Each structure stands twice: as structure tokens, then as C-alpha cells.
Amino acid sequence: MRPTVHDVAHAAGVSLATVDRVINGREGVRASTVQRVEAVIRQLGFVRNQAAANLAKGRVYRIVFIIPEGANTFMRRLESEAREAGRQMAPDGIELCVVTAPAFDGQALADILNGLDPNEIGGVALVATEAPPVRQALARLHSANVPVVTLVSDAPSFQRHRYVGIDNVAAGRTAASLLGRFLRGVSGKIALVAGSMLVRDHVERRMGFDQVIRTEYPNLEALPVVEGRDDRPSTRRIVEECLDRDPDIVGLYNIGAGNLGLIEALSERPTERRPMVVAHELSVHTRAALESGLFHAIINQDAGHEVRSAIRTLRSLTDQRTLIEGQEHIRIEVYLRDNLP
Amino acid sequence: MRPTVHDVAHAAGVSLATVDRVINGREGVRASTVQRVEAVIRQLGFVRNQAAANLAKGRVYRIVFIIPEGANTFMRRLESEAREAGRQMAPDGIELCVVTAPAFDGQALADILNGLDPNEIGGVALVATEAPPVRQALARLHSANVPVVTLVSDAPSFQRHRYVGIDNVAAGRTAASLLGRFLRGVSGKIALVAGSMLVRDHVERRMGFDQVIRTEYPNLEALPVVEGRDDRPSTRRIVEECLDRDPDIVGLYNIGAGNLGLIEALSERPTERRPMVVAHELSVHTRAALESGLFHAIINQDAGHEVRSAIRTLRSLTDQRTLIEGQEHIRIEVYLRDNLP
DNA sequence: CTGAAAGCGCTTACAG
DNA sequence: CTGAAAGCGCTTACAG
Known part of the structure; x- marks a missing residue:
């Protein structure tokens, strides 16, 4: 069996609460205690059980997707992929909220962003419009520590944690x-x-x-x-x-x-x-x-991949989960008649 | 908050154990009870919390990868991607065991397969060699209900649940x-x-x-x-x-x-x-x-994608998790100098 | 700075 | 065929 927090606590001669503090890098533990616990963690090869952690935190991770309205096939695809991913992710405590915004309308997009309560959401993914109101709305989310990724079309000078899309x-x-x-x-x-x-x-x-x-x-x-x-x-x-x-x-x-x-x-x-x-x-x-x-x-560009990559990226910014970079690279796919999926 | 098994049990007037039996389709519940519980589940929009389920089951999901030995760059890539994925998946209770087998040696591969204890493992991913001993070894795993996927190179006539690779x-x-x-x-x-x-x-x-x-x-x-x-x-x-x-x-x-x-x-x-x-x-x-x-x-073909797809596929055969088909399609990627990743 | 205890939402023997 | 209770491995107030 894999070692648990109990094993670590026992071996280090501390309580569960202290182990938890060390694992999560929280304040208020004497430096010498931290070192002792960390040594035991290494020695035992402890790896946190993420399922248990999520359960204990009782947190549902709410992500908002904002996608342009209109007849653009690709955007509609993106929207349906987001809804599909939402269904698949539900058992893992991820709740996707997909909304649409008038295309090329910076103010409308900013209004939606400004309507979001930073305490209610764990992350935002949006197809950015490069307009001043959007810049301000993203700055607000940034200062409230809400992770944001831009999808498909970037706004390099705006505050966002990452761009998910092709070069x-x-x-x-x-x-x-x-x-x-x-x-x-x-x-x-x-x-x-x-x-x-x-x-x-x-x-x-x-x-x-x-x-x-x-x-x-x-x-x-x-x-x-x-x-x-x-x-x-x-x-x-x-x-x-x-x-x-x-x-x-x-x-x-x-x-x-x-x-x-x-x-x-x-x-x-x-x-x-x-x-x-x-x-x-x-x-x-x-x-x-x-x-x-x-x-x-x-x-x-694979809309489904972009959606899932955005979700993984946002979640990694909240959990301390590390990403596999290769998995998040969005490919420039070339199709001839012969390699169609 | 999302409804839990408690809410379902309460609303249906049954115990937690019965709800659990219905959710997991286990035997030994009167048909009328099943219907009542299922009605409540639909009505409340209950979705099982997978993290809690995994935790309660206390199951670590052990997957064995078998990859050919030798200087073949692609196979070495596959191996390192598998180890990387193993590291990333550890917090989710997935334990990857990566072993190598002499290339093009059906008997050696079969020996490894025959050495696996079906009770110890949740799934096997292998680069298949199409040889009679391998056929028999896969038949044994199949009858022991161990999910198997072939990687990169298929053996269409052997018993395996799926091929993960390009056409x-x-x-x-x-x-x-x-x-x-x-x-x-x-x-x-x-x-x-x-x-x-x-x-x-x-x-x-x-x-x-x-x-x-x-x-x-x-x-x-x-x-x-x-x-x-x-x-x-x-x-x-x-x-x-x-x-x-x-x-x-x-x-x-x-x-x-x-x-x-x-x-x-x-x-x-x-x-x-x-x-x-x-x-x-x-x-x-x-x-x-x-x-x-x-x-x-x-x-x-993307070795990392193949490895992760194999893991998701194997897991979906044990958990009742459904796959997104589009996510599991392995692309025939075309690279020119200009779209290199 | 540290710990004891309760609880997250499921599943699992065990008893009836 | 059904249920009460304990437990999975974490985290979280709360007390000290």
C-alpha cells in the first residue's frame, strides 16, 4: 500500500494537521519541523492522494467558458466540445459554465467578465477580443487571483496566464x-x-x-x-x-x-x-x-483538445498539479484527403 | 451544492447501501426499488463523485506497459512518455509499471504476459508481436477479464479491447x-x-x-x-x-x-x-x-498522446467512465519545416 | 507553532 | 432484499 498522511505523521512524530500544513506549504510551522516532515515524505515516497484531497476540500471547481456567438462553424464546435467536456468532467468535481458573447464586441465581453464573482469561480477561458474594456476586465480578474486563459485568439498584452491555441x-x-x-x-x-x-x-x-x-x-x-x-x-x-x-x-x-x-x-x-x-x-x-x-x-486546430487543455491548465493553476507540456501544445494539423480523422 | 448519495437515499426512502447498489448496477435489489431510486437520481440530477468513489474503494489502479527494447527512437520515446504519465497520474491512484521486452520476440513477450497476475493488475498496454504464444497469453488475460490495448502496432485477430495507434x-x-x-x-x-x-x-x-x-x-x-x-x-x-x-x-x-x-x-x-x-x-x-x-x-504519431489514451481507455473499461471518442483518435500528423511543434 | 476530532461522498463487509 | 456503521485519505475549524 502507498504511504498516507497517517504514516508520515507517525514516522515524523507530528499530527495530521502538521503534515497537511507541510504538504500544502502553509504558514505556521517551525522550520525544523518542516524539514523533518519533508525528510519523511521523501523517505517514504509519499504522494498525496488527489481524490481524497478534493473530497475533503469539498470544492467544486467552477470554470467559465466565454465563446463568441454567430454562425462561425469553428466557434460552434468549440462550444459543443466545451459542453461535452463539462459532462465528462462532472464526476471529477469540475463544473463548466459555457456562455456566449456577441462576436467582436469588446464591451459585451467585458460586461460578462465584470459580472463574474471571483469568489464563485475557479477559472475563466475566453476567446479574447482586443479592446480596452476587455483589458480592464481581465486586470480585475487578475488582481482577484482568478486564473484566465485565452482561447484560439490571443491578446498578448492583456493579463492572462496562458494562451491556448496555435501559433x-x-x-x-x-x-x-x-x-x-x-x-x-x-x-x-x-x-x-x-x-x-x-x-x-x-x-x-x-x-x-x-x-x-x-x-x-x-x-x-x-x-x-x-x-x-x-x-x-x-x-x-x-x-x-x-x-x-x-x-x-x-x-x-x-x-x-x-x-x-x-x-x-x-x-x-x-x-x-x-x-x-x-x-x-x-x-x-x-x-x-x-x-x-x-x-x-x-x-x-483541434477544438476538443483546446477545450480540454484550457481546463487542465486552469485547474493546474489552482491545484498544484503539474502539467505535461507536450500534452498542452496545440498542434497545427495538416490534413490531406488521406489522413482525415 | 450537488446532490449526494445521502440526498438520493433520503428522497427515495432507502439506505445508502441500496443507493450504492443501484448506482453501480449490482444484484440483489427489488426491481421496484431500483426504479424508485433511478427516478430520484434523474430528478435530482445526481452525478456520482468519482473522487469519493475511488477513495472508498481504496483501489490503486495498476497498469502494465510492455514496450520493445532496443535503439528504436520511437519506442524509447514511448517508454519515457509512459514513465512521465505514470508520475503525473500517481495522485489519481493510477500506478504505472513500465517493462521492456526483447523486440520481435513473441515468446519473450508471451512470457511476460503469462507472468502477470490478473488479480494484481487493472489493465495491460502492449506493442504487440503477432506470434502464437502472444495470442494465447492474450486469450488468458481476456478470460480473466483484464482489459488489454495494443499500442502502435496492432494484432487485429488477437483478443484485445482496442487498438491505440494510427491507421x-x-x-x-x-x-x-x-x-x-x-x-x-x-x-x-x-x-x-x-x-x-x-x-x-x-x-x-x-x-x-x-x-x-x-x-x-x-x-x-x-x-x-x-x-x-x-x-x-x-x-x-x-x-x-x-x-x-x-x-x-x-x-x-x-x-x-x-x-x-x-x-x-x-x-x-x-x-x-x-x-x-x-x-x-x-x-x-x-x-x-x-x-x-x-x-x-x-x-x-504522438507517443505521449498514445500513452495517455491507452491509460484513459483501460481505465474506462474498469470504471464506468465514458470516453470522448475524439480525444482518443490518434492523428496521422504531418509536419513540414513550418509547423514543427 | 501544534494537535484532536469531525467530516467530505462514496463503498464495504456484516447482520438481519 | 435491505440497512447501520465503519472506513478510505485527506482537510478544516477550533482549541490550546
Whole structure:
């Protein structure tokens, strides 16, 4: 059997309460006692039983997820994954509360954050909007010692404990390398479609993309970004305009959402006049586009993984549980038709 | 506060013991009582506190990992990830026991399996060797109700509860699509290097690779597999021979291990005479090869993920915990220089 | 600075 | 078929 606090207390000649104080690094124990207890812990190889600790603390760990509203497939996926994780985590005393906030609305997001009672919650995960009211709301939570992680889209200058998501510059570079390689020996232009160049992730992806195309693929020229506002009809329209205007387009990188509009625009063109396409996020639609040959690669981030990583990260900031770094790294996943999950 | 067994017992007018019997589906409760208790559980929204249950059961959940010995980088990675996970899981009452077995030695593996006492262990994860003694050993564990998962390399016809690893046919297809795309407009041959065609994963990858090259890339011809026994000097030698013999080689797919030998063989050739290379498994060496342009893509499976997935899967077979399927899917990861973790 | 005792929410013999 | 009581390994007021 594994040694328990009783064994440690007995061997060190102290009470349970003192062992508890030492284990949890609480104040009010003479230094010599601390050392004695710690020696015994090492000697016996004591490891705290987390189940018992949680039980005794009788704490339910409440985590709030705040996710943007709207038709964005990825955000809806994130939301359903959060609810699913909430169900799975319930037996472990973790209570997830998932709320949605108007997209791109800093004030609305800040209002939600300001409505949270720091004593009631153990952590917050949010898709950040980089706006001043959000900065202030996060500062308040920070000073109340509420752990916060940003999800998917970071706000590096705001107070948060960690960013859980992909490196978007690297994602853009990856898109460029794929298109560059797939267009070996071909000269022409590449169309770039984004939702809005006001959003950090889109800007960062664009940056990474340009870095690689400019320095490594002189045969290709990236056109200025056209913005489709991440919605279906406008994306469709701007892609059509773009392809009609410029017959030299041999590749297309969709930096943001709006894949449905893109698929519609591409479908109506004759096969031989379709560009090589790299887009983001796996969904039923992009998967079908990949399988039919309309898209050539998808760059994806795993929404379920992000949710679970956020939960583990937040919990580790309250429990003294250590994380396995490798488990928390969010991969830039590359999918071809052949390695679809 | 969440309802507890006490609340359920009170509301249903039964004792704690009866509630416990119903929750855990144990025998010996009148059907009408079961229904009454279940109704209350639903009504109150009772969810069992897993921490308390584990504590009361006082059970440490012992899992045995059996991993092949030898210099194979991936297997060593798997071993260290298992030990790391063991450390992280200890507070949750999971005790990992990691042992190594001579590689490709069915009898040795079977001996280890036969030495396990079914009453002492909660589950087994092993890299399977498809040999008759292993089949028998797994049958014995199966009839003793010990959950077993195969790791990395499956033995589909043996008794195991699940395979935790990638789909190797799909991995081979992915390699083919990458090389096919990267070699657009180029005609020539592709060298295939494996460890041994007696191992299931290598055979399956080869099969997937051929499927795609034959049907979609008439400009490319896959040469017969040469076997490098997954070691450095022989892989180096056969790659050198192969490239010297055939100046038409424009691509190379390393199906197995032995990447160090491959890197040596490639390094000594002039840049313009090097083929496009796709290989398996990320390591310090393959990462460097990718960064320097010697390799063009790496297909990887995440050893840490596999280990943790095996643990969750085994535990779910004992606890009645349900898995999130998406979390247990092992991805066929594609890395270019730009999306390295 | 230290300790005795109660309690967290389950499960487990044991008794009936 | 059902229940009363003890116990799992921690933590928490409270007393000293």
C-alpha cells in the first residue's frame, strides 16, 4: 500500500494537521519541523492522494467558458466540445459554465467578465477580443487571483496566464509551404481571402504566409488580401470577382472562415481553371471539399483538445498539479484527403 | 451544492447501501426499488463523485506497459512518455509499471504476459508481436477479464479491447499524396525503404502508398521495398546502393525507422541529386533534417498522446467512465519545416 | 507553532 | 432484499 498522511505523521512524530500544513506549504510551522516532515515524505515516497484531497476540500471547481456567438462553424464546435467536456468532467468535481458573447464586441465581453464573482469561480477561458474594456476586465480578474486563459485568439498584452491555441504565424507559413510545394514549376498569383484584417489571427497568418512566399517561391506572387467578413455570400462574391479579374491565379489561401462561400465560388468554375486551395478548419464542408479535390489541404486546430487543455491548465493553476507540456501544445494539423480523422 | 448519495437515499426512502447498489448496477435489489431510486437520481440530477468513489474503494489502479527494447527512437520515446504519465497520474491512484521486452520476440513477450497476475493488475498496454504464444497469453488475460490495448502496432485477430495507434494504410497513402504533390510535373522512380516487411505496420504503410501512387501518379513508379532492419548502418548502406544503382530516383519514402542511416546517406550526395523525402516519426534528427531541407515532410504519431489514451481507455473499461471518442483518435500528423511543434 | 476530532461522498463487509 | 456503521485519505475549524 502507498504511504498516507497517517504514516508520515507517525514516522515524523507530528499530527495530521502538521503534515497537511507541510504538504500544502502553509504558514505556521517551525522550520525544523518542516524539514523533518519533508525528510519523511521523501523517505517514504509519499504522494498525496488527489481524490481524497478534493473530497475533503469539498470544492467544486467552477470554470467559465466565454465563446463568441454567430454562425462561425469553428466557434460552434468549440462550444459543443466545451459542453461535452463539462459532462465528462462532472464526476471529477469540475463544473463548466459555457456562455456566449456577441462576436467582436469588446464591451459585451467585458460586461460578462465584470459580472463574474471571483469568489464563485475557479477559472475563466475566453476567446479574447482586443479592446480596452476587455483589458480592464481581465486586470480585475487578475488582481482577484482568478486564473484566465485565452482561447484560439490571443491578446498578448492583456493579463492572462496562458494562451491556448496555435501559433498563427507558423500556420500561415505552413499554408505557404504547402502551396509553394504543390505549385512546383508553376508561375502565377495567389489569392488571399480573409475575414477581416482587424483580427489578430488573420493578420498573423497573412504575415507568416508572405514571409515564406516572398523568400522561397519567386515563381508565386501573393495578391493583396480581400476581406469576406467570414460569411458565406460575401466570401462567395469576392472570390468570384477575384478569380474573374485575374486569370493568372494558380493558388488560393483562405485565411479565415467563410469556407462555404469559397466552395460555392470554386464549384461553378471548370475543373481546369480551379486554383490549388489551402484553407483552415475541418468541418463537414471542408472535408467534402478535400475529398472531392476542390481543396488540396486543410490546416486545422483541434477544438476538443483546446477545450480540454484550457481546463487542465486552469485547474493546474489552482491545484498544484503539474502539467505535461507536450500534452498542452496545440498542434497545427495538416490534413490531406488521406489522413482525415 | 450537488446532490449526494445521502440526498438520493433520503428522497427515495432507502439506505445508502441500496443507493450504492443501484448506482453501480449490482444484484440483489427489488426491481421496484431500483426504479424508485433511478427516478430520484434523474430528478435530482445526481452525478456520482468519482473522487469519493475511488477513495472508498481504496483501489490503486495498476497498469502494465510492455514496450520493445532496443535503439528504436520511437519506442524509447514511448517508454519515457509512459514513465512521465505514470508520475503525473500517481495522485489519481493510477500506478504505472513500465517493462521492456526483447523486440520481435513473441515468446519473450508471451512470457511476460503469462507472468502477470490478473488479480494484481487493472489493465495491460502492449506493442504487440503477432506470434502464437502472444495470442494465447492474450486469450488468458481476456478470460480473466483484464482489459488489454495494443499500442502502435496492432494484432487485429488477437483478443484485445482496442487498438491505440494510427491507421497505417492511411499513413502510407498520406506519404504518397505528399510525394505525388511535391513531385508535380516530374517523372521518375520512388525508393521505398522499410525495416522489415514482416512487420504489420510497414506492410500496411506500403500498401497505402502503392494504392495512391499507382492510381493517381502515373509519372511516378514505386520501386520494390528494400529492407534496412531499422538500424543505422544497414539503412545507410542500402540507401546508398539504391540511389547509386538508379539515377532516376526522384523521391524516397522511409516506411520504418533507421532515419539516421538515411540522413547520412543523403548528406553525402550533392544537393541537386537528392530526392524528395518523406519519413516517419519526429525526433531531434528528423527535425534537423526537415529544417535543413534534407527531408521534406515527416509523418508522426504522438507517443505521449498514445500513452495517455491507452491509460484513459483501460481505465474506462474498469470504471464506468465514458470516453470522448475524439480525444482518443490518434492523428496521422504531418509536419513540414513550418509547423514543427 | 501544534494537535484532536469531525467530516467530505462514496463503498464495504456484516447482520438481519 | 435491505440497512447501520465503519472506513478510505485527506482537510478544516477550533482549541490550546
